[in-house]
Amino acid sequence: MFKYFEKYGCNLTFSTIVLVLAVMPVLFMLGILSGTSTLLFLGKCIAFAIVAIGLDLIWGYTGILSLGHGLYFALGGYAMAMYLKLQATGGNITDFMHIGGLTELPTIWRPFHTLPITFIMIVLVPSILAWIIGYFIFKTRVKGVYFSIISQALTWAACSIFIALSPYTNGNVGITEIKSIFGSIKGGANQGNLFFLFYMSLATLVGVYAFSRFLVSRKFGKLLVAIRDGENRTYFSGYPVSRYKNFIYVLSAAFAGIAGAIFVNFNGCITPSQMTISYSITMVIWVAVGGRGTIIGAVIGAFLINICEYNLSSGSTVEIWQYIIGAIFCLSILFFKGGLVGLAQEKVPLFMHKLAAKASKA
């Protein structure tokens, strides 16, 4: 029984999380919980968990630390928001374009009239950008911290370009006043829409989790770990390392794009602040605290940190929260390299064996 748990612990934990999330809307219908803000927040957490899984694939497994995943997250988010904004305006030119001096809809907005193309763009735009960046950077074998610094600079550059192009993107304000793809989700009358959106997002999370587990549980996953632990040795063994790295980088960018799209639906707006370096590093914090190198760790970290932030970063505790998150991050890097999951993997089997030994003695 313990062996079973050791083998399938990750999947069991993930199933528990999904079950708890799935029960949430039911609790609302029964009237045990009230106010939709909790559900909106959990929806955002689902998006965060998806981007965290992507980050974990490249950082935890492959050892590429990207400090720029906020860029892909925001690109997916903007793609979704552009479609939703066009829905809200009936396909016409928006207010901020008027202010920016544009008289007709710019060409980059045109593909976002229809939903299927928007869905394609959500995945395609971040992937293509990631592929271009990855192709050039990995080809020259830039690695380790140099990659992190370059990705950070790229994100910064992209963010300032986005803000500067305000007639197209509405600058610092971002795209606001939008509904979700299933219509409005605010208020009691639209609860059905909210539930539907919530379950769709949850299904996406399950899909992303399953796909990632599928990838890392076979030879491909072993190769990623090999690249992390000894890149040159993997080269010498005859594997095209830069192609593997680029593939996993593009995949994680696509995950980030999908996550951004889900995030916009729940958040109701997207701003360039999701694109900043500090937001990108916040995502890394989730993975680091949850536990790098295990898919479940990323999910746990994303939920845990955000739930803490949600409850602590309002009112009088808002100041303390920054200290807490800084300290947690620092301590988990210093002392618990494997994060919470690493700690559990180390301690729980020991504890269980002790328990089993005691039981057999008695």
Place this chain on the structure above:
Amino acid sequence: MDHFVTILFNGVSQSSIILLTSLGLAITFGLMHVINMAHGEFVMIGAYSTYVVQQIFVRYLPESIGSIYYFAAIPAAFLVAFFLGSLLEKFVISRLYGREIDSLLATWGISLILQQAARTIFGTQGVNVTAPAFLQGGFSIGNCTFSYNRLFIILLVVFCMIAIWFIMYKSRFGKQMRAVMQNRPMAMCMGINSRKIDNLTFAIGSGFAGIAGCSIALLGSIDSTVGQSYIVNAFMAVVLGGVGKLIGTVLGSGIIGMASIFTENYTSSTIAKAIVLLIVIIFLQKRPQGLFVIKSRNLD
């Protein structure tokens, strides 16, 4: 011609600011291989120290000698950043040698804490430092105006460069430092206390960030995120120049500063910054190690 001289002067000025912020990084990143994301916050600490020194002078000393506060502020900023840097090395960095990426992340956590501490102490509103009387205004030749505070920053950079050169190549400590960075076990065998050298090196790097903060205080208002706006350029300057070579950092910041001012001439400043960063990244495709490479046969 006048226009060109003005651009050139702005370029040199911009480069000097970047260089001042990246000097400390060149020491911590280049020599110790510690990625100090909190470096920007040490710049901020230097800027706030300048503000505090000024407030003390305004309150307790007559107005006539008020403007000499700046000369007290520079060593004060250096010492505060030096002391905090030493503490940071002792409690955090010393556990992370050889783990570059982890040092990046841990210092990011520190930078969150420091930023919030600045907000708690000084409030979320930016504070302003009034430049001392002798640095206000400027002189002009023809149609070109050279402002005194920017000239002063250039002088300050030159002074810092000489100081670092002296510390590294002319002092006993510098010799020990280079020995430890080149071959730690052998240096330890020679009786050098490598822990102490590490600590001092990191503290000196942070101290120079403090001086950078002191000069940034002259240029605009100070708030808790002031360091963040300089850190990206500083990192790129170090990487472009080649990690581990101070001359590379000088050249790297010169290129980035000049290029951004020249492109700014044709577009807006944000677009210019983005373009320059892209150019640097493309350049790094050609020479992934930067301009100056330390040759080594090491693999992994």
